[in-house]
Amino acid sequence: MSKERVITQAPIQTRSDTVHKHERMFPLLVSESLNSLKEYETGVQRARVDVWNTVGRKIDLSYESSSLELTRREFVSELIDARYQIISSIYGINPGERVVIRDDDNEVVNIAKQHVGRLIDRGVFQQFTERFSSCPQCDRVIAPTAAGLCSCPDCSNGLVTVERSGLFMTMSPETKAWILSETNLNNPKARQVLSSALHNMPLIIQVSKQRAYGITLEEFGVDPRFVLDPKITLAFLPSILREMGQGELDTVILGTDSVPNFVPYAAYFDQNTQIKYISIGLIPPYSDTEIAKYEAGFYYPFLALVMTSTNGNLAAEQYNALFREYTRTIRKFDSCLTAFSIIEPQGEVVTSNQLRASLSGIIQLFSQYKTRDGVLALREFVYENLSKQYVEQCKLYNQQPEPVLLEQLNKLFNLVYGFDRTT
Numbered sequence: 232m233s234k235e236r237v238i239t240q241a242p243i244q245t246r247s248d249t250v251h252k253h254e255r256m257f258p259l260l261v262s263e264s265l266n267s268l269k270e271y272e273t274g275v276q277r278a279r280v281d282v283w284n285t286v287g288r289k290i291d292l293s294y295e296s297s298s299l300e301l302t303r304r305e306f307v308s309e310l311i312d313a314r315y316q317i318i319s320s321i322y323g324i325n326p327g328e329r330v331v332i333r334d335d336d337n338e339v340v341n342i343a344k345q346h347v348g349r350l351i352d353r354g355v356f357q358q359f360t361e362r363f364s365s366c367p368q369c370d371r372v373i374a375p376t377a378a379g380l381c382s383c384p385d386c387s388n389g390l391v392t393v394e395r396s397g398l399f400m401t402m403s404p405e406t407k408a409w410i411l412s413e414t415n416l417n418n419p420k421a422r423q424v425l426s427s428a429l430h431n432m433p434l435i436i437q438v439s440k441q442r443a444y445g446i447t448l449e450e451f452g453v454d455p456r457f458v459l460d461p462k463i464t465l466a467f468l469p470s471i472l473r474e475m476g477q478g479e480l481d482t483v484i485l486g487t488d489s490v491p492n493f494v495p496y497a498a499y500f501d502q503n504t505q506i507k508y509i510s511i512g513l514i515p516p517y518s519d520t521e522i523a524k525y526e527a528g529f530y531y532p533f534l535a536l537v538m539t540s541t542n543g544n545l546a547a548e549q550y551n552a553l554f555r556e557y558t559r560t561i562r563k564f565d566s567c568l569t570a571f572s573i574i575e576p577q578g579e580v581v582t583s584n585q586l587r588a589s590l591s592g593i594i595q596l597f598s599q600y601k602t603r604d605g606v607l608a609l610r611e612f613v614y615e616n617l618s619k620q621y622v623e624q625c626k627l628y629n630q631q632p633e634p635v636l637l638e639q640l641n642k643l644f645n646l647v648y649g650f651d652r653t654t
C-alpha cells in the first residue's frame with residue numbers, strides 16, 4: 232500500500248443531521264473517486280485517510296440535548312459510524328479499509344500541543360489577557376470586546392465584559408500576500424474566496440475558544456475554560472499525517488465554504504508542504520429519496536468527479552443536464568458492449584494501439600485532475616471510436632476484439648460512471 236502521497240478531504244465535521252444531508256459527504260466521495268483512478272493508473276494501492284473534527288459549538292449543543300447515556304467520545308463515534316454506514320450501503324465504499332483519525336485522539340492532541348508550543352516560541356502565537364464579551368445567561372465567553380457584539384447569538388441576552396487569558400495569533404500583510412500567491416487552488420471562485428477571507432481577517436485572531444470539549448491550553452497559561460480552536464488543530468493536518476506515519480499530504484478536497492477556515496492556517500503553519508487544493512461548490516441538497524430516484528452512480532463517482540472542475544455552485548438546471556448526459560452515455564456504453572458481444576469469438580484477435588493510447592490518455596487526464604476533460608474524452612470514446620470504427624472493422628473482417636481493451640474500457644467506465652457491465 233502506498234503511503235507516500237495522500238489525497239484526502241479537509242477534516243469532516245461531525246454533525247447529527249447527516250442522514251438527510253448527503254451533499255455534506257461530497258468531499259469524501261471526491262477523494263475516493265480520485266484515489267481509485269490514481270490506483271488504476273499506477274497499479275499501486277493507496278491508503279484512504281479520513282480526519283474528523285469532533286470539537287465545536289454545534290456538537291456541544293447536540294450532545295447536551297441528546298438523551299443517550301453516552302460519553303462525549305462515544306456520542307461522536309456514533310455520528311461517525313452513521314456516515315460510514317451511508318457511504319457503505321449507498322455508494323459501496325468499504326469503511327473497514329479506511330484510516331480514521333479524530334482530533335480528540337491522544338496522538339493528535341499531543342501533536343497539536345507540540346505545535347502550539349513551537350508557534351509560541353516562534354512568536355506566531357501569543358498568550359495574553361484580553362477583554363471579552365460574555366453571556367451571563369449561557370455562562371459563555373463569545374468574542375473579544377473589539378468584535379463589537381451587543382447580544383448573545385444563542386439566547387439574545389445582553390453581554391458583560393470579562394477578562395480572560397487567551398491565545399492569539401497575528402498574520403502580517405506580507406504573509407497573507409505570500410499565502411495567496413503560493414496556494415495551489417483549482418478554480419478562480421475559490422481563489423476569490425481565499426483572497427477576501429485573508430483581506431477580512433482581523434489583525435489579532437483568537438485561537439482559543441470557550442467550548443465544552445477540546446484541547447485545553449492551561450500549560451500555556453490560557454484560561455482553563457478555553458480550548459484550542461478546532462480549525463487550528465486541523466490546520467496541522469500535514470504534520471498529523473506525517474507524524475502518525477500516514478504519509479505526505481498531497482491533495483486536499485474541500486467545499487469552497489471551508490477554504491477560509493482551512494487554507495490560510497494550514498499554509499501559514501507549514502510553509503514547506505506544497506498542497507494541491509481542490510475546492511468544490513455546493514450541489515443542490517439531496518437525501519435518500521433523490522438517490523433512489525436517480526442512481527447512486529450519478530452522485531458517486533460521476534458528479535463527484537465533474538464537480539472538481541466546476542467553478543462555483545451547481546445550479547438545478549446544470550444538475551439536470553448532467554443527469555441527462557450521464558444516462559445517455561451509459562445507454563450508449565451499454566449498446567457499445569452489446570455490439571461487441573454479438574461478434575463471434577472465432578476470428579483472429581485484433582489489437583489496436585490507437586485505442587490503448589486513447590484509454591491511457593483518458594486516465595492521464597483524470598490523474599492530472601482535468602476531470603471534466605476526462606469525462607468528455609471518455610464519452611467521445613464511447614460515442615465515436617470504439618462503437619463505430621473498431622466494431623465495424625471486426626465485423627467486416629470476421630475478427631474478434633482484444634479482451635484486454637474491453638476490460639480496460641469497462642474498468643474505466645466503472646471508475647467514472649459507477650457502471651459495471653460485467654456484474
Ligand SMILES: [Zn+2]
Binds near residue numbers: 386
Ligand atoms: Zn446567551
